[in-house]
Amino acid sequence: MEGLGINLPGLITQIISFLVLFGVLYALLYKPVLRIMDQRSQKIREGLESAERARQEAVRSQEEMQKKMDEARAEGQALVAEARGIAERFKEEELTKARQEIVGERDRARANIQRERDVAIEELRQEFAGLAVSAAERVIERSLDKEAHRDLIEKALQESSELKRK
Amino acid sequence: MARFLSNPKVLAVVLVVGVLFLVGLLGGALGDSLFGTGFLKSPVAHIQLPSEHLFTDPFISLGPPGQGSFFITNSMLATWVTILVLISVALLVRRRLSLVPRGLQNLVEVIFEAFLGLVESVAGAEKGRRFFPLVITIFLFIVTANWLGILPGFGTVGRLETADYIIEETRHRIEEKGEKEHKTIAVIEHEIEAELKRLKLQVYDGSGSVSFMPLGTGTKEITAYEYEEMKGKGDLEGRRVGLLVPFLRSANTDLNSPLSIALIAMFMVEFWGIKALGFFGYGRKFINIGSLLRGKPFGIIDAFVGTLEGVSEFARLISFTFRLFGNIFAGEVLLVAMGFLIPLVGIAPFFGLELFVGFIQAFIFAMLTLVFAVMATAVHESGEH
Numbered sequence: 001m002e003g004l005g006i007n008l009p010g011l012i013t014q015i016i017s018f019l020v021l022f023g024v025l026y027a028l029l030y031k032p033v034l035r036i037m038d039q040r041s042q043k044i045r046e047g048l049e050s051a052e053r054a055r056q057e058a059v060r061s062q063e064e065m066q067k068k069m070d071e072a073r074a075e076g077q078a079l080v081a082e083a084r085g086i087a088e089r090f091k092e093e094e095l096t097k098a099r100q101e102i103v104g105e106r107d108r109a110r111a112n113i114q115r116e117r118d119v120a121i122e123e124l125r126q127e128f129a130g131l132a133v134s135a136a137e138r139v140i141e142r143s144l145d146k147e148a149h150r151d152l153i154e155k156a157l158q159e160s161s162e163l164k165r166k
Numbered sequence: 167m168a169r170f171l172s173n174p175k176v177l178a179v180v181l182v183v184g185v186l187f188l189v190g191l192l193g194g195a196l197g198d199s200l201f202g203t204g205f206l207k208s209p210v211a212h213i214q215l216p217s218e219h220l221f222t223d224p225f226i227s228l229g230p231p232g233q234g235s236f237f238i239t240n241s242m243l244a245t246w247v248t249i250l251v252l253i254s255v256a257l258l259v260r261r262r263l264s265l266v267p268r269g270l271q272n273l274v275e276v277i278f279e280a281f282l283g284l285v286e287s288v289a290g291a292e293k294g295r296r297f298f299p300l301v302i303t304i305f306l307f308i309v310t311a312n313w314l315g316i317l318p319g320f321g322t323v324g325r326l327e328t329a330d331y332i333i334e335e336t337r338h339r340i341e342e343k344g345e346k347e348h349k350t351i352a353v354i355e356h357e358i359e360a361e362l363k364r365l366k367l368q369v370y371d372g373s374g375s376v377s378f379m380p381l382g383t384g385t386k387e388i389t390a391y392e393y394e395e396m397k398g399k400g401d402l403e404g405r406r407v408g409l410l411v412p413f414l415r416s417a418n419t420d421l422n423s424p425l426s427i428a429l430i431a432m433f434m435v436e437f438w439g440i441k442a443l444g445f446f447g448y449g450r451k452f453i454n455i456g457s458l459l460r461g462k463p464f465g466i467i468d469a470f471v472g473t474l475e476g477v478s479e480f481a482r483l484i485s486f487t488f489r490l491f492g493n494i495f496a497g498e499v500l501l502v503a504m505g506f507l508i509p510l511v512g513i514a515p516f517f518g519l520e521l522f523v524g525f526i527q528a529f530i531f532a533m534l535t536l537v538f539a540v541m542a543t544a545v546h547e548s549g550e551h
Contacts, residue, residue, distance in 0.1 A: 005216025006421045009226075009236040014245060014426035021249045022303045028256040030299050032263055033271075033278055040265055 125160045132156055183511055190510035206509045208379055209368055209387045211321065211410065211502050215495075217241035217420040218324075218411040222331065240412050241420030244320070248311040248417055281305065284533075289540045297539050300434055304427060305532035308418065312494055312524025315416025316517055321498065324412035326377045329367050329393050332409060336361055336390070365390040370406040377406050418494040418527075421487065428486035431535040432479070439542030448542070452476040482538065486531065493527050 171177050191197050193206025217239040224235035259274050267275055281302050286294035337358055344354035366387055370377040393407050417423045439448045454472035458465030497520045504513045
């Protein structure tokens with residue numbers, strides 16, 4: 001052993017030296033560096049997970065928004081359709097009303113005209129009868145007796161009422 | 167190739183390296199023996215297995231001189247330098263540790279990440295975390311020590327152990343041994359003379375407290391016996407004779423260092439095994455006589471296998487130690503030999519080789535520790551088939 005250079009003091013010194021090195025490196029290097037490496041991988045894992053979560057969140061919110069937009073569009077279309085229906089109905093009503101009014105107005109106007117005409121015809125007849133009587137008096141003053149006179153008038157009246165009736 | 171060489175920078179580098187290689191070839195021991203041009207030659211450095219003492223006197227002296235004394239050796243110093251380097255790196259990283267890594271922290275994290283992945287893939291996530299600190303400490307310590315060990319200054323700068331001291335020590339050692347074995351004084355004297363004739367010393371120039379080996383002094387190697395003769399005649403002419411004791415020697419070229427790591431590794435392996443399986447559960451691996459006691463004759467096989475397990479546990483300790491020591495020590499010797507044969511750039515490829523070997527050995531040591539730990543903590547079936 002002595003020839004190989006192995007001796008107890010040397011061996012013990014080397015063992016102590018190595019143990020000191022081990023202890024110092026353990027406290028100074030292994031523990032903190034391993035801790036920081038673990039922390040980092042933890043952080044990276046968390047980051048990746050949260051990014052994945054955010055991505056999913058974004059997809060979901062986009063879908064939601066799309067759905068809402070679709071809903072809104074459908075609702076809008078329904079509203080427009082309803083409004084159009086109402087307008088149609090309103091127009092129809094107004095038209096009917098207007099038509100009725102027009103018809104009423106026309107009937108009233110026609111009745112007025114009829115009345116006016118009747119009045120005018122009556123007036124005309126009166127006037128004509130008067131004129132005819134006076135004219136006839138003048139024309140046939142002597143030729144006619146009382147009897148003939150009366151027939152003539154009646155006849156004329158008959159004709160005028162037929163005229164009126166027409 | 168020709169186009170590559172037409173780049174002036176590349177050409178210059180190739181030329182310089184080529185010239186240096188030629189100069190080294192001519193100047194080294196190889197050139198000396200081939201062409202007789204040894205202008206860069208130096209003697210092969212003194213190689214010995216035990217690490218050299220940094221100071222002549224023991225640091226702590228227990229008991230009689232020469233026994234139980236604690237010397238600080240150059241490989242211990244290298245160990246401490248290694249530890250200092252690692253702790254400095256740890257401090258630098260610790261001081262500016264942040265969730266967003268920067269600079270040195272990146273490097274440390276790359277190494278940790280790779281090792282943690284490896285350890286967890288072998289041992290599983292939970293056990294891996296338990297084994298990781300020891301495994302990586304073994305790796306970091308060995309690889310740093312090995313790589314520091316091939317820096318310039320290791321093994322080449324040191325103090326000069328004087329010839330007088332070396333001769334005195336040798337004489338003392340042989341005398342003590344001879345007295346123990348009750349040899350006569352004449353026999354002891356004869357043994358001392360033979361030893362001194364074998365003991366080679368190196369000749370240094372120098373002034374004041376600085377000694378150095380001048381270039382081309384390859385032939386100026388003398389034995390301790392010649393030295394004593396020259397000293398007696400007063401022929402030394404102010405030159406210094408002795409051996410270099412380097413201040414630093416690669417930590418793992420001293421058997422104490424690999425052995426201590428192997429002891430710690432195996433101790434922890436046994437500890438983890440006992441913790442995982444219980445004292446008796448783990449012990450059954452080695453003393454497996456359960457089925458023999460129950461009257462089954464084939465239980466003898468289990469008992470034998472248990473014994474083998476115990477032996478292999480011890481063999482692991484030895485293979486751990488000598489694999490690392492052998493590789494690094496051989497590497498040092500290789501570098502010394504190549505430096506002797508082809509100085510300057512001839513040695514460069516072998517530095518690359520040593521970097522590789524230093525890394526591989528550290529990796530093997532750490533991985534084997536891990537594998538042994540995994541095997542020790544694995545739950546075995548209880549021998550019943």
